[in-house]
Amino acid sequence: MPRHISDERKTAYYVGMGLQILGALLFASTFVTFLIHFGDFTDFEARARSDGFRAFGGMSLLIIGSIVRGIGARGLAGSGVLLDPEKARDELEPYSRMAGGMAKDALEEANINLGGEPTKVIMVKCRSCGRLNQESAKFCQECGAKL
Ligand SMILES: [Zn+2]
Incomplete structure (x- = not known):
């Protein structure tokens, strides 16, 4: 059973985050060009097409980025891409352990003794x-x- 998240998944997580940032920048850039060219109607059509493309591209990158990031964080089975509950359990193990650890901390905080x-x-x-x-x-x- 893997005790830690594999390097591949970490890479996917950060690549996904990068795509999200890129998508957000691309999306935001349409507003910047809109403000810069506000009231300027020369080449309006060409700019509108470029804005539309960037807005769409930015949105797509944001969505793809969040999917890749989710897969990186939870693994293919853990994020529901593959239907394999046994594998999902393994892939989510670091999170389950973390949740268990946090519950244990909370119990300790409340001075509740579990066994022992x-x-x-x-x-x-x-x-x-x-x-x-x-x-x-x-x-x-x-x-x-x-x-
Ligand atoms: Zn008494």
Whole structure:
């Protein structure tokens, strides 16, 4: 079982991110040319065609980039490109482990003990009423007698 994300997947992830950035820039550039040539109607048709092409190309790159990035992050089976639940489990393993680790951290934060050594709590019995009190208590919680 792979413990870490393979280099191929990391490469795909960053290539996808690069495509997304490129797509966003290309898409944004249509607005820049629009602003630069605002009110200028010479070569309007040619520019409109170029803008349309860049807007479409930019959108396509954004979409392709996000798909490639998703595959890189979760693997082919993990992202649902291949129907192979067993493989998907392997490919998503780093994420499952991370989620498990985070859940464990949260439990530790909340002071919840999962298995292992149970936290021992020593109780002290009150001599006058018999109620069990925390070892650190100086007086009984029930009757107030000195412990
Ligand atoms: Zn008592």
